[in-house]
Amino acid sequence: MQTTKKALAVLCAATLAVGALAACSSSKSSGGSTKTSGSSAPKVNLSGKTFTVLGQWTGAEQKAFQAVLDGFKKATGATGTYTPAAGGDEATVLGTKVNGGTPPDVAMLALPGAISQYAKANKLQPLGSDAKAGVAANYASVWTQLATVGGNVYGVPFDASNKSTVWYATKPFTDAGITNPPATWADFLKSAKTLSDAGVQVPVSIGGGDGWTLTDWFENVYIRTAGLASYDKLTHHQIPWTDASVTKALTTLKELWSNQALIGSPANALKTPFPASVDNTFKASAKSAVVFEGSFVATTITGDKLPAKVGTDAKFFPFPSVDGSKPALVGGGDFAVGFTKNAAVQPFLAYLASAEAAKAIVGSPGSGFLSANKNLATSDYNDATSGELGKQIVSVGDNFRFDMSDQAPAEFGGTPNKGEWADLQTFLGNGNVAAAQKALEAHAKAAKGW
Amino acid sequence: MTQQPGEPIADGPAVGSAVLVADAPTTGSDGRAGKPPRELGQARWLSIIFLGPALILLAVIVLYPLVYSAVRSLFDDGPAGTTGGFVGLRNYGSVFTDPSTFRAVKNNIIWILVAPTVITIVGLIFAVLSERIRWSSAFKLVLFMPMAISFLASGVTFELIYSDQPSRGLANAVTVGIRDTFSSPSLYPETHIRTGGSFTGSASSGYTTTKAYSPGTPVLIPMVGLSLTSPPKGLVSAQPPSTGPGLNGVVWNDFRRGGGGTVGKVDPGELGLKGVHVQALQDGKVVASTTADAKGDFSFPGLTSATYQVKLPASNFAPPFNGLSWLGPNLITPSIMIAYLWVYAGFAMVLLAAGMAAIPRDALEAARIDGATEWQVFRRVTAPLLAPVLLVVFVTLVINVLKIFDIVFVISSGAGANGKYADVLATQLFNAYGQQRYGIASAIGVVLVLVVVPFMALNIRRFRREQR
Numbered sequence: 027m028q029t030t031k032k033a034l035a036v037l038c039a040a041t042l043a044v045g046a047l048a049a050c051s052s053s054k055s056s057g058g059s060t061k062t063s064g065s066s067a068p069k070v071n072l073s074g075k076t077f078t079v080l081g082q083w084t085g086a087e088q089k090a091f092q093a094v095l096d097g098f099k100k101a102t103g104a105t106g107t108y109t110p111a112a113g114g115d116e117a118t119v120l121g122t123k124v125n126g127g128t129p130p131d132v133a134m135l136a137l138p139g140a141i142s143q144y145a146k147a148n149k150l151q152p153l154g155s156d157a158k159a160g161v162a163a164n165y166a167s168v169w170t171q172l173a174t175v176g177g178n179v180y181g182v183p184f185d186a187s188n189k190s191t192v193w194y195a196t197k198p199f200t201d202a203g204i205t206n207p208p209a210t211w212a213d214f215l216k217s218a219k220t221l222s223d224a225g226v227q228v229p230v231s232i233g234g235g236d237g238w239t240l241t242d243w244f245e246n247v248y249i250r251t252a253g254l255a256s257y258d259k260l261t262h263h264q265i266p267w268t269d270a271s272v273t274k275a276l277t278t279l280k281e282l283w284s285n286q287a288l289i290g291s292p293a294n295a296l297k298t299p300f301p302a303s304v305d306n307t308f309k310a311s312a313k314s315a316v317v318f319e320g321s322f323v324a325t326t327i328t329g330d331k332l333p334a335k336v337g338t339d340a341k342f343f344p345f346p347s348v349d350g351s352k353p354a355l356v357g358g359g360d361f362a363v364g365f366t367k368n369a370a371v372q373p374f375l376a377y378l379a380s381a382e383a384a385k386a387i388v389g390s391p392g393s394g395f396l397s398a399n400k401n402l403a404t405s406d407y408n409d410a411t412s413g414e415l416g417k418q419i420v421s422v423g424d425n426f427r428f429d430m431s432d433q434a435p436a437e438f439g440g441t442p443n444k445g446e447w448a449d450l451q452t453f454l455g456n457g458n459v460a461a462a463q464k465a466l467e468a469h470a471k472a473a474k475g476w
Numbered sequence: 477m478t479q480q481p482g483e484p485i486a487d488g489p490a491v492g493s494a495v496l497v498a499d500a501p502t503t504g505s506d507g508r509a510g511k512p513p514r515e516l517g518q519a520r521w522l523s524i525i526f527l528g529p530a531l532i533l534l535a536v537i538v539l540y541p542l543v544y545s546a547v548r549s550l551f552d553d554g555p556a557g558t559t560g561g562f563v564g565l566r567n568y569g570s571v572f573t574d575p576s577t578f579r580a581v582k583n584n585i586i587w588i589l590v591a592p593t594v595i596t597i598v599g600l601i602f603a604v605l606s607e608r609i610r611w612s613s614a615f616k617l618v619l620f621m622p623m624a625i626s627f628l629a630s631g632v633t634f635e636l637i638y639s640d641q642p643s644r645g646l647a648n649a650v651t652v653g654i655r656d657t658f659s660s661p662s663l664y665p666e667t668h669i670r671t672g673g674s675f676t677g678s679a680s681s682g683y684t685t686t687k688a689y690s691p692g693t694p695v696l697i698p699m700v701g702l703s704l705t706s707p708p709k710g711l712v713s714a715q716p717p718s719t720g721p722g723l724n725g726v727v728w729n730d731f732r733r734g735g736g737g738t739v740g741k742v743d744p745g746e747l748g749l750k751g752v753h754v755q756a757l758q759d760g761k762v763v764a765s766t767t768a769d770a771k772g773d774f775s776f777p778g779l780t781s782a783t784y785q786v787k788l789p790a791s792n793f794a795p796p797f798n799g800l801s802w803l804g805p806n807l808i809t810p811s812i813m814i815a816y817l818w819v820y821a822g823f824a825m826v827l828l829a830a831g832m833a834a835i836p837r838d839a840l841e842a843a844r845i846d847g848a849t850e851w852q853v854f855r856r857v858t859a860p861l862l863a864p865v866l867l868v869v870f871v872t873l874v875i876n877v878l879k880i881f882d883i884v885f886v887i888s889s890g891a892g893a894n895g896k897y898a899d900v901l902a903t904q905l906f907n908a909y910g911q912q913r914y915g916i917a918s919a920i921g922v923v924l925v926l927v928v929v930p931f932m933a934l935n936i937r938r939f940r941r942e943q944r
Contacts, residue, residue, distance in 0.1 A: 197705070198705075200734065201704045201705060201733050201734060201735075202704075202731075202735055203734050203735010203736055204735070220735075222700075222701065223670065223700035223701060223731050224700070224701075224704055224731050224735075225666065225700075225701055225702050225703040225704045225705075225707075225731070227666055227701075227703075234892070234893060235891075235892025235893050236892075237893070287668075293801075293804070294640075296892055296893035296894065297640065297801075297803070297804075297891065297892040297893065297894060298892055299892050311705075311706065436911065437911065437913075441907075441911050442896075442907070443576060443893075443895075443896040443899075443907075444576070444911075448896075451893045455893075
């Protein structure tokens with residue numbers, strides 16, 4: 027099990043390196059059909075036309091996407107054929123196809139860096155006016171910006187993930203008499219202390235064995251202590267990692283990470299990979315009560331067949347605000363881009379931007395898809411927890427930020443035992459802020475491709 | 477050009493290969509008269525036909541990648557796996573300067589120095605032993621069996637054996653079991669003093685009241701951290717201390733399920749900590765000690781005259797022994813070596829046992845008749861006669877250890893952030909390749925080839941010598 031996870035991590039790292047789609051999420055259970063309702067999609071007659079879509083999804087996610095293709099066929103008559111990349115390695119498959127001159131008509135990309143890479147190589151078709159208008163009308167402008175390269179918009183946001191969520195087991199909270207989940211960082215630390223007093227041995231479970239969980243911790247604290255402008259600058263390494271804002275974020279993080287009563291021994295946290303950190307929180311007679319990570323914690327709970335039920339035994343609260351910071355959200359998402367001038371491509375991309383397509387994907391059972399589409403109601407989602415997760419992405423609007431490490435060169439932000447992953451692991455181990463900053467800056471400087 | 481049926485065809489490949497391997501350079505292209513040129517030419521022609529497909533395959537899948545890797549190792553890595561500019565030997569420099577690859581180099585050296593020697597010695601011991609016991613075939617079979625299991629499977633097995641949690645890993649289940657038979661674990665390892673009270677010390681030094689109590693004043697010692705969902709069996713609700721003669725007090729878990737209650741006060745539903753050792757101190761010296769009763773009450777009826785501090789010694793809270801961190805930074809490589817030994821000891825034993833069976837009995841008998849002890853027989857007769865086989869086993873192991881990958885990869889992937897401490901060159905190569913850092917990956921590959929080549933040459937030379 028752990029081996030497959032590591033293999034997966036390696037695969038993801040490899041995928042990140044090419045800078046294309048890497049949906050490193052766990053697989054989901056069953057799937058099913060989808061209700062399609064209303065229609066704001068453009069009415070074009072494309073009957074008999076066909077096009078191809080390359081993606082990474084299989085299983086329930088593939089079924090959800092198929093529902094979108096079916097909806098499009100019903101609306102226009104064009105048949106889209108979805109192919110999941112062989113071996114789950116979309117970056118390589120797509121790269122080979124594009125370089126070989128036979129790109130798919132449409133591909134799903136998980137990294138803004140991949141959009142810019144293909145756009146700069148003149149391999150992408152800019153969005154037509156319908157699709158562009160659809161994205162502008164249905165999504166916060168930050169999503170358009172993420173898909174804009176050199177003044178042209180290339181991608182339509184498809185799904186989104188919410189990585190600003192802290193998950194907790196409700197029972198230990200009730201036992202400890204904590205009625206309201208913490209809303210501020212100070213409350214968060216206090217609740218953790220209360221849990222510790224109430225006999226929860228490792229109140230906050232940290233999956234420090236996987237470096238990426240630590241980058242997500244850092245990003246969520248940083249976006250709150252430093253603000254959006256600094257977040258954007260650090261994302262593109264326009265300010266050094268030795269900046270005072272980084273000091274502040276790491277010092278804040280240290281209040282938790284260096285407190286053995288709250289997180290157990292850091293050495294143990296460093297031995298715990300992400301899936302184990304979720305297991306330790308939600309298994310029977312768990313020693314932890316809180317685990318931080320994105321919306322995919324829910325799919326890990328169901329995928330690992332843990333006894334906790336998402337929504338009742340396992341709930342989440344938004345990442346706590348630090349020093350009165352405004353709501354901000356770190357997340358990810360996939361973008362659909364068009365590679366060819368196939369007549370069905372632009373209408374399809376426009377369709378993807380519509381509320382109808384968004385409803386089809388989030389209503390599909392088991393996929394765990396969320397969407398940043400503004401026209402969705404919580405009730406459009408397959409379950410209430412997903413609805414809540416999705417609502418947060420929409421309500422945060424332009425304060426949404428794409429995962430920082432996913433936008434850094436893979437060598438720095440996406441490689442086990444290297445760069446940011448390793449430096450934050452070292453920091454978790456020794457709590458030395460200055461040394462961490464120095465190492466982060468040195469490794470950021472050494473990485474190519476900012 | 478009609479062929480003689482039978483002879484040339486039967487001879488062809490054998491002659492051909494001999495020519496190719498040994499004599500080709502000397503009798504090569506000249507086609508001098510004197511020898512039967514036609515026969516030889518025909519044989520060579522035939523041999524080329526027979527060897528051709530294999531040679532082409534070798535060239536395509538071995539020679540070309542080898543040469544290409546060597547060339548690629550001299551170039552930098554561009555973005556997204558593209559080839560960058562020529563950098564000379566800089567990638568090789570990185571292999572030895574980058575901390576992570578250099579750690580792999582060091583680990584590889586440790587592996588080569590330790591593993592083949594240990595495995596050969598253990599194999600030898602088993603081989604000698606197997607000669608002297610009944611059911612030796614069964615013994616050999618059992619020891620050889622791990623060779624039939626893939627490294628992946630043995631890796632997963634050992635990853636479980638080394639698991640940190642004593643409830644899951646065999647290695648720690650045994651160490652914890654042994655340790656706990658000799659010293660019983662403490663009563664309340666998970667509890668700590670409620671913050672805000674007037675106590676000094678920590679769980680590892682014991683807690684002492686800052687205040688000195690006079691008899692008649694109840695000593696309240698609020699602890700927290702006891703599991704509320706599954707508290708130790710036999711605990712009952714705490715009661716405020718009795719008011720008998722002497723110094724009285726209560727030690728209890730100041731937290732009840734669902735919260736509520738007053739901090740520092742014994743509330744209904746809060747459990748007494750039965751069996752806690754309590755000491756009374758006068759001027760820092762222990763004057764009396766007792767243990768708390770079922771309700772958490774303790775009393776020192778004899779202490780009536782002075783004021784006393786109360787101490788809960790650290791032995792109450794000693795953290796349980798959770799075994800060794802087999803996959804921690806220090807033990808991970810030795811742990812993997814043990815797994816490797818488990819796999820390869822049987823291999824060494826079988827080869828050495830075969831070698832020993834070939835040693836002429838009369839030499840051994842003669843030595844024994846001459847009055848040699850068994851140890852002398854082993855050292856002076858068996859070992860020298862076995863030397864060639866020992867060398868084969870050793871060199872084979874060196875080569876296998878140099879390219880060691882799968883077992884390290886599998887076991888270290890279960891070690892979280894500590895996995896990197898087990899890295900060897902081959903896992904670094906794999907990682908670099910996965911990250912599309914092909915320049916470094918190629919350089920590591922070339923380094924590995926360069927290190928293996930001398931051992932290969934040694935082995936090949938030995939084989940040739942034997943064939944003569």
